[in-house]
Amino acid sequence: MKFDFDQLIRPNIRSLKPYRSARDDFKSGILLDANENPVSPGPEHELNLNRYPDPHYDALRNRLSELKPSVSPKQIFLGNGSDEAIDLLIRMFCTPGKDRILVTPPTYGMYRVSADIHGIETVEAPLRPDFSLDADSVLAKTDGVKIIFLCSPNNPTANRQPESEIRKVIEGFSGIVVVDEAYIDFSRDKSLLPLLSSYPNLVVMQTLSKAWGLAGIRLGMAFASAELISYMMRVKPPYNVNSLTQNIALKALGNPAQTQKVINDILEERTRVSEELATLSGVLKVEESDAKFLLVRVENAPEVYKKLAEQGVIVRYRGDQLHCDNGLRVTIGIKQENDDLLDALSKILQTG
Ligand SMILES: Cc1ncc(COP(=O)(O)O)c(C=O)c1O
Numbered sequence: 001m002k003f004d005f006d007q008l009i010r011p012n013i014r015s016l017k018p019y020r021s022a023r024d025d026f027k028s029g030i031l032l033d034a035n036e037n038p039v040s041p042g043p044e045h046e047l048n049l050n051r052y053p054d055p056h057y058d059a060l061r062n063r064l065s066e067l068k069p070s071v072s073p074k075q076i077f078l079g080n081g082s083d084e085a086i087d088l089l090i091r092m093f094c095t096p097g098k099d100r101i102l103v104t105p106p107t108y109g110m111y112r113v114s115a116d117i118h119g120i121e122t123v124e125a126p127l128r129p130d131f132s133l134d135a136d137s138v139l140a141k142t143d144g145v146k147i148i149f150l151c152s153p154n155n156p157t158a159n160r161q162p163e164s165e166i167r168k169v170i171e172g173f174s175g176i177v178v179v180d181e182a183y184i185d186f187s188r189d190k191s192l193l194p195l196l197s198s199y200p201n202l203v204v205m206q207t208l209s210k211a212w213g214l215a216g217i218r219l220g221m222a223f224a225s226a227e228l229i230s231y232m233m234r235v236k237p238p239y240n241v242n243s244l245t246q247n248i249a250l251k252a253l254g255n256p257a258q259t260q261k262v263i264n265d266i267l268e269e270r271t272r273v274s275e276e277l278a279t280l281s282g283v284l285k286v287e288e289s290d291a292k293f294l295l296v297r298v299e300n301a302p303e304v305y306k307k308l309a310e311q312g313v314i315v316r317y318r319g320d321q322l323h324c325d326n327g328l329r330v331t332i333g334i335k336q337e338n339d340d341l342l343d344a345l346s347k348i349l350q351t352g
Helices: 043-047 058-067 082-093 110-117 135-139 163-172 193-197 226-235 243-253 256-279 301-310 335-351
Strands: 076-079 100-103 121-124 145-151 176-180 202-207 220-223 283-286 293-298 327-331
Touching (some): 058 076, 058 243, 082 110, 082 145, 082 176, 082 202, 082 220, 082 226, 100 110, 110 121, 135 163, 193 202, 220 226, 256 293, 256 335, 293 301, 301 327, 301 335
Parallel strands (some): 100 121, 100 145, 145 176, 176 202
Antiparallel strands (some): 076 220, 202 220, 283 293, 293 327
16 A cells, blocks of 8 residues: 655645754753753752753664664653654644544554544444454545554553554555554564564564563653654654653663563463463453553453452453453552452452
8 A cells, every 4th residue: 555654744844843942953062052940949959940851852762772672762752651652643634623543452552542632533343252353344444534543452442453454544545544562572573673664664662661660750752754753853842751751761771681581470470360360250351461561351240349459459341341341450469469459359359
């Protein structure tokens, strides 16, 4: 399918003269360009927080490119969580009241919320009841659609989609296909990042909020062609990733082995919790997971959800989502938390 980036992007974005600061050209010297305070009055002085952060977060992009050899620094956008990337992509490509996005329910809610905020209609091409992606149904519904959001592994269903089905969507669509890989580090499948060199209409999103254990610093990543990323960099607020976040992310990315160990521990716990849940009477099904949570179907799920909360164990009720009847979404915690969940759940299910 022919892909014409210039036709796809909104005309006002194509002709946008982005905000420029002197820091775009000079990052060191006697910095009297940005009306910053020359000092921080408090003890935080040593953190240099009187200065604006690097608007291009070059150190982080370089480090990420080392960790992910299929992308160059110019193919990386960083934002205030992946949620900022979702918002920015919709604003760049979709004209309110005219263009649409497509989602595959049940899936992550922010694609639709972001579209709603901007007055963009959301078209739905549901997953099959077994949560598999129906590429033909997606491609049949693309009238007026500028962006298709796919999520693999998917939230809240926890399953991954086969690369072949995702490729079918990318190849059959002349707009942008976003593949949200927030949970990719917990999956048996590899990231689709290597496909970026073949598909100019592909955007892959990842985040430091899950595997890297840094949800609090808000750092989301979008990877795409250098051309598409250059537009994201022009549209974003100039200093969208603050200095504290940049510094902590750099430190964490310096030690991927530590993160891999945490991932391995979570995967072990995921297997254990899944097996133990399946033995409880009242548990109807534990869906297979490639993510860092489980979708568990239990009898009387709304009631069970409330009783768990009364015992201080908070899970997410997802039985109201398409194909997720009686579903509770349970995040894998540390061993003690998982034991507490299993304990509370088995008592609730026994007493009915
Ligand atoms: C599929 C998916 N994408 C993105 C996000 C949000 O990521 P971030 O914390 O980077 O905004 C979540 C958070 O739960 C998610 O489940």
